[in-house]
Amino acid sequence: MSANISMRDALYEAPGPKTQRRVRIGTAISLVLLVAFIAFVIRQFYINDQLNPKYWSFFARWTTWRFLLKGFIGTIKVAFAAGIIAMALGLLLMLGRISPNKVLSATCHVITDLFRSLPSLLLIYFFFLVIPKYGIRMPAFWMITVPVALAASGVLAEVFRAGVNAVPKGQVEAAMSLGMTHGKITRKIVLPQALRIVIPSLVSQLVVVVKDTTVAYVVSYPDLMQNARVLISNYDALVSMYFVVALIYIAINYATNQFSVYLAERSGTQVLSRVDENPV
Amino acid sequence: MPIETAEPIIQMRHVDKHYGQLHVLRDINLDVQKGEVVVLIGPSGSGKSTLCRTINRLETIDSGEILFEGKPLPQEGKELAALRAEIGMVFQSFNLFAHKTILDNVTMGPVEVLHRNRKDAEAEAMELLARVGVEAQAQKVPAQLSGGQQQRVAIARSLAMHPKAMLFDEPTSALDPEMINEVLEVMVELAQEGMTMVVVTHEMNFARRVSNRVVFMADGQIVEQNTPDEFFDHPQSARAKDFLDSIKGH
Numbered sequence: 001m002s003a004n005i006s007m008r009d010a011l012y013e014a015p016g017p018k019t020q021r022r023v024r025i026g027t028a029i030s031l032v033l034l035v036a037f038i039a040f041v042i043r044q045f046y047i048n049d050q051l052n053p054k055y056w057s058f059f060a061r062w063t064t065w066r067f068l069l070k071g072f073i074g075t076i077k078v079a080f081a082a083g084i085i086a087m088a089l090g091l092l093l094m095l096g097r098i099s100p101n102k103v104l105s106a107t108c109h110v111i112t113d114l115f116r117s118l119p120s121l122l123l124i125y126f127f128f129l130v131i132p133k134y135g136i137r138m139p140a141f142w143m144i145t146v147p148v149a150l151a152a153s154g155v156l157a158e159v160f161r162a163g164v165n166a167v168p169k170g171q172v173e174a175a176m177s178l179g180m181t182h183g184k185i186t187r188k189i190v191l192p193q194a195l196r197i198v199i200p201s202l203v204s205q206l207v208v209v210v211k212d213t214t215v216a217y218v219v220s221y222p223d224l225m226q227n228a229r230v231l232i233s234n235y236d237a238l239v240s241m242y243f244v245v246a247l248i249y250i251a252i253n254y255a256t257n258q259f260s261v262y263l264a265e266r267s268g269t270q271v272l273s274r275v276d277e278n279p280v
Numbered sequence: 281m282p283i284e285t286a287e288p289i290i291q292m293r294h295v296d297k298h299y300g301q302l303h304v305l306r307d308i309n310l311d312v313q314k315g316e317v318v319v320l321i322g323p324s325g326s327g328k329s330t331l332c333r334t335i336n337r338l339e340t341i342d343s344g345e346i347l348f349e350g351k352p353l354p355q356e357g358k359e360l361a362a363l364r365a366e367i368g369m370v371f372q373s374f375n376l377f378a379h380k381t382i383l384d385n386v387t388m389g390p391v392e393v394l395h396r397n398r399k400d401a402e403a404e405a406m407e408l409l410a411r412v413g414v415e416a417q418a419q420k421v422p423a424q425l426s427g428g429q430q431q432r433v434a435i436a437r438s439l440a441m442h443p444k445a446m447l448f449d450e451p452t453s454a455l456d457p458e459m460i461n462e463v464l465e466v467m468v469e470l471a472q473e474g475m476t477m478v479v480v481t482h483e484m485n486f487a488r489r490v491s492n493r494v495v496f497m498a499d500g501q502i503v504e505q506n507t508p509d510e511f512f513d514h515p516q517s518a519r520a521k522d523f524l525d526s527i528k529g530h
Binding site: 168170171173174175176177178179180181184188189192193196 | 438
């Protein structure tokens with residue numbers, strides 16, 4: 001949180017008495033508007049009979065939650081597997097792209113851009129509809145995990161590359177002057193610092209992976225979204241079910257973000273090199 | 281105090297280098313003897329840093345040749361890395377490994393390049409850190425140290441490789457005034473112990489007190505070189521006279 005405050009301090013000067021008064025008035029107005037909006041939503045729910053107990057009572061049943069929990073575990077499994085694969089593949093693509101070998105570099109560049117620009121749904125259809133035609137059958141789990149991972153790997157490769165580029169050149173020069181070889185410099189000096197730099201963008205990309213898993217229904221994989229759809233048709237409770245599922249997705253992604261804050265704090269911003277480059 | 285041994289460790293022959301249109305090094309010929317302290321001075325943009333960086337091939341050259349211990353610099357790969365391991369380098373912006381502790385910074389070279397065992401490397405690293413007066417900071421990370429302390433660690437990091445020669449690329453230019461002396465003192469000690477040093481600097485007192493030879497550069501050329509007393513008291517060229525006039529009072 002302190003980071004946000006210092007960012008605000010850096011962007012705006014300290015408010016004077018007039019501004020403070022204006023800020024107080026603005027805060028009061030927005031509070032009123034917020035309350036009015038919530039009241040409006042509840043009223044709409046009421047008018048449309050969405051508060052009717054029949055739409056909510058099944059949440060009191062253990063079986064509902066057990067079914068949702070199964071879907072939740074499915075989502076976590078896909079997201080976790082896809083996240084790991086995407087990070088590994090993204091790292092490899094980036095390393096290939098920054099390699100001095102021109103052919104390897106160009107190939108990885110093309111693959112990265114391809115995965116980055118293809119919608120993940122299109123990749124899913126490819127694995128779901130095209131590949132089975134050539135006799136390759138995979139379980140539904142992999143039909144959703146692989147395309148989601150591929151789509152994310154392109155973006156992650158770019159995230160990693162941004163991190164590598166952000167490591168000051170002086171770090172590499174110092175390592176070279178000690179007689180370290182290219183591979184060792186990459187492993188011991190560049191990557192450890194690059195990864196620390198990109199933790200925030202890395203995690204926001206993993207949030208996108210979690211959201212991408214929601215198209216698992218295409219391949220009938222029982223993730224949270226798919227199971228929610230089953231419950232919706234069973235109980236005819238569209239709004240209430242999507243409302244609850246939305247809260248669960250928000251919780252998952254909030255937890256992911258908190259994890260990134262923890263990681264960033266643990267690795268310590270002070271260990272990032274902030275030396276200005278000033279060659280003569 | 282000219283060095284008489286005439287055993288050149290660094291030899292530069294007709295070295296030329298361009299950055300696009302800019303001719304940064306023009307027909308550089310320079311020998312550095314074993315145990316000699318050579319100071320490179322000159323106005324900003326004169327090519328002195330570039331010259332310094334060509335010696336361990338952090339900068340490549342267009343033509344001419346550079347010999348270290350009589351052998352041409354390797355162009356790439358393991359051979360080049362092995363050569364760099366024999367030449368210490370201290371940078372203007374310290375360039376300590378930001379994600380490593382001070383101790384790990386000093387042991388990085390011996391452990392990763394010379395394949396020494398960590399225990400021995402750490403013992404020697406602590407001795408070196410004590411020698412430059414920062415042993416109390418061994419477990420901190422670079423960002424927690426002052427600039428002067430960081431630069432002394434950088435010197436210790438180079439010394440841990442037992443280099444045959446050391447390059448200093450404006451080692452005090454990024455330091456607050458009160459920290460310059462603590463770094464210069466370490467360098468004076470090194471010079472007195474007979475380390476071969478090539479130093480790019482604006483510290484004229486250091487040049488006068490410690491160096492065997494002052495090399496004055498302008499526009500990518502070596503304009504004149506002489507013993508420090510001769511150079512500072514009787515500069516020959518107009519460029520050198522102008523330069524010395526412009527920095528008087530510093």
